[in-house]
Amino acid sequence: MISADMTVSVWTGAAERLWGYSADQALHSPAKGLLVSGAPEISRVFAGSPWSGRVRIHRRDGHEATADLQVTPLDADGGAGWLVWGPNMFGRPGLDPAAVNALFHHSPVSLVVWDRELRCTWFNDSVHHQDIYSSQPELGGYVTDVIRARHPECLERAMARVLSDGVPLLGYELWPTEARAPDRYYRVALIRLDEPDGRPVGVCSAAVQAGTGQQVGGLRLLNEAKSRIGTDLDPLVTSQRLAETAVPQLADYVTIDLVEAVPLDKEPLRRLRSTDASIPGFYRAGAASIHDDLRESLWARGTPVYVPPASPFTAVLRNRRSYFEPVLDATPGTWLDNDPDRAQVIRQTGMHSLMIVPLQARGAMLGISVFVRSENPVPFSRADLALAEELAARAALIIDNALRYTRERTAALAIQRALMPHHLSGGSAVELATRYLPADTYACVGGDWFDVIQLSDSRVALVVGDVVGHGINAAVTMGRLRATTRAFSKLELPPAELLRFMDELAVDIARDRCDDGTSAPSAFAATCLYGVYDPKSQRCTMASAGHPPPAIIFPDGSVDFAGVAPGAPIGLGLGFFESTDVELPGSSVIALYSDGLIEMEHDVDRGLQRLRAALAGPISSLDDLCTSVVDTLAPDGPVDDDIALLLARTHPAAG
CATH class of the missing domain: 3.30.450.40 (GAF domain)
Known part of the structure; x- marks a missing residue:
């Protein structure tokens, strides 16, 4: 056995036969002197991971010899020393009883040899000084009878696995069931012992006291808590x-x-x-x-x-x-x-x-x-x-x-539900279907809204909007903008002019909220699309304040997006919007939506194409189409943003 300071700490009879040095001559001598110059670097042999290979060794008689050795650290980084062993150290198949009996008796590391049935066949004196073993360990005792640690069945399974696959297990932690000091624990190395032909004959366990487990285990637990x-x-x-x-x-x-x-x-x-x-x-x-x-x-x-x-x-x-x-x-x-x-x-x-x-x-x-x-x-x-x-x-x-x-x-959901329309009617001009899905618990409620407002001469205003931001402020702002839109619509203003008045009002409100009297229009930024459908002319006049374009489903089933100039969002104070007229044959469907429906993958163009595909095809009913569109584009529901969808099927004026 090689200690952490790279000197020989344990020297067995088998080692004496291999090298020719007695225990008195070898103990406390530098381990490097056992290898011939030009052999594998000492740092490679005695590292923090198992090593095996053929080396040239110095014998006491001055000759060199070849030895197949295996070097296994007794803990994960070699801080407790290394176990050096191999078939050359026994000279014949199986374990040499005399060599094993002399092994590690004066080492601070406890060593136990277990046979293939995991019964104790040998142990050194250190087991009497470590409280993971029974007070009187017996030869022939099964592992769960000899080991007095928490969950010994886990150690039993680990030893069986090492015996089966031959891969050493390093750094295994054992906590005594009755520790002599609070929170003491041990680190154990499990190494399979093989005959020269590779047939396993047992398992060697080496245990060293690792100090107080609370510090190491506590840091590990805190790190796990931080991640979970x-x-x-x-x-x-x-x-x-x-x-x-x-x-x-x-x-x-x-x-x-x-x-x-x-x-x-x-x-x-x-x-x-x-x-x-x-x-x-x-x-x-x-x-x-x-x-x-x-x-x-x-x-x-x-x-x-x-x-x-x-x-x-x-x-x-x-x-x-x-x-x-x-x-x-x-x-x-x-x-x-x-x-x-x-x-x-x-x-x-x-x-x-x-x-x-x-x-x-x-x-x-x-x-x-x-x-x-x-x-x-x-x-x-x-x-x-x-x-x-x-x-x-x-x-x-x-x-x-x-x-x-x-x-x-x-609270935001309650406010939003209270401010959203509970009953919409398009009169004789349009047939309606809507969906509104708030964002899930990983995001906060937004300020999406839609509305349908009946005007004179059977005309109807169709509105969809989205307040920038989330939370209670966004929900309250949405309510104010919806009320403002309804009020201005009663003035029978063209869509572009109505958005201009809304923009001015939003800037005034934002300015009033600032203590220094300066303008802060971004506090009330919102996108909005406002359109007025006239069943007599079968035309819809639309204006947009930075909102995604409406989709049109024509009677033949084709889908296209209206070429509405996007304009700037409401609240920026730019005040320039442009109205666009779209011809709508009878039974056309206008689809107004918020950006949460098309930005599920953070790719607007791809989202628009997916929306086009979801709207195409035969329509059994507007309500079924609403369900189909949402299920297709947001099958798991909205995550980062609300989803608002308004479908309106146009009806031309009678006569």
Whole structure:
């Protein structure tokens, strides 16, 4: 065995026969002196990955010899040293009992040799100083009987895999079930032992104490939390990911309980029934366990969680400080006397260690996170509590952002639905069908709208618009622009002139909102298309303020886009728009839409061609066509922007 400082630390009888040096002569000597000059570079042989090959060695008698050796690091980077072995060191098929018996007895690294049935055939003295082994390991003992670590069956499967495929397993981590020091863990290398003909005869396991696992495991857990938590603006999803991240690395069972209803359409907690012994304290937002059936949980996700009025749960909520009970006392006379159902679950599942950590962000208490150990026999430590508090602090900010976002989106949707038209009529001039789909939870509600306004002489105005931006401000702006459009339409203005007045009004409104009195037209920027259809002339006069062109489905089924000059968006103050007349034979269909329908792939030209194809073909009904267009262009629904679609089939005037 070669130590980390590149000197010989263990010298066996087999090594003595190969090199000719006694243990006294070889121990603590530089390992480089064992190889002939010109042999593979020492840095290549003793690196952080397994190496095997034929080398030229220096023998004590002054001669050189050839040896086929395998060099395996005892941890992932070679920091614990290297194991040097090979068929030359035994001289005949199988394991040399004398050589094995002399192997590593004075090494700080514990070494155990297992046969093909994973039964112990030899171990060195170091196993008595490492608490991952039984106090009295026996030769012939099966691996799960000799190893006293968490989840020994996982080690059993790993050893069987190494025995099967011959690929060494490095850096395997084992945590003792009864550690002599809190959070101690070991790194293990598993190496297959082969006969000269390549037939496996066993597995060698080398274990070295790696120090405190909390630091390494804690950093790994925090990194995992950073990558998993915060990728979604749904409070339930974020809470569930926090719970799943902490299991089983930190706890066997984790719950995330929030103080307000999630999602927001649930009954407020204060309205739920309470008793002297139980009150609705939280809503369960997340739960994870080492058991798939969540046998520890009394409450399902999304349901209210009832707790005693005087309990650690309410105390954490009130005091905003963590509750730490490393050895959970479930005997009579504790707070569990007032919570018999929870006490029964604790006894049935073997819960023995408890941490309750507050979820707070920006001065607000959002809820609590509960960490429990049951099958893991090691009680929580103060380091575990610090790690849980760090996880909870990170998650609380994300949950708070998600809650704020959910509230704003709910409010924006409510405003938008209130301001959108609930009943549209085209009179005798046009037949109508519409669709409106708000963006999903990954984006915020926009300011898309459409409208149909009846004018004099059976004419009808068709409008579609899109406010720049998202959220409540966009929804409110949409409502103001829709009201403005309706008001100006009553003046019977040509479309281009109506858009010019809307542009001026938007600039005035934006200027009034600025404290310094300067113009900020971009605050109210919006695109809009306004058209007036006259059934007598079968002509539609249109003007556009930066909006995508309307599509026309002609009676023969052909589809084309109206050549309407786009103009500048409303609110920029440019004030120049141009009207365009489009001849529409009877039963033509005008399709007005917002850009969310054609920008699903962020390619407008491709989106327009896809829209043309979706509108082509026989039309059974306008409503069916609406459904077909949306399903074709946005099969999974809108993601980044709202979708508005208005179809109007023209009818010429009678007589």
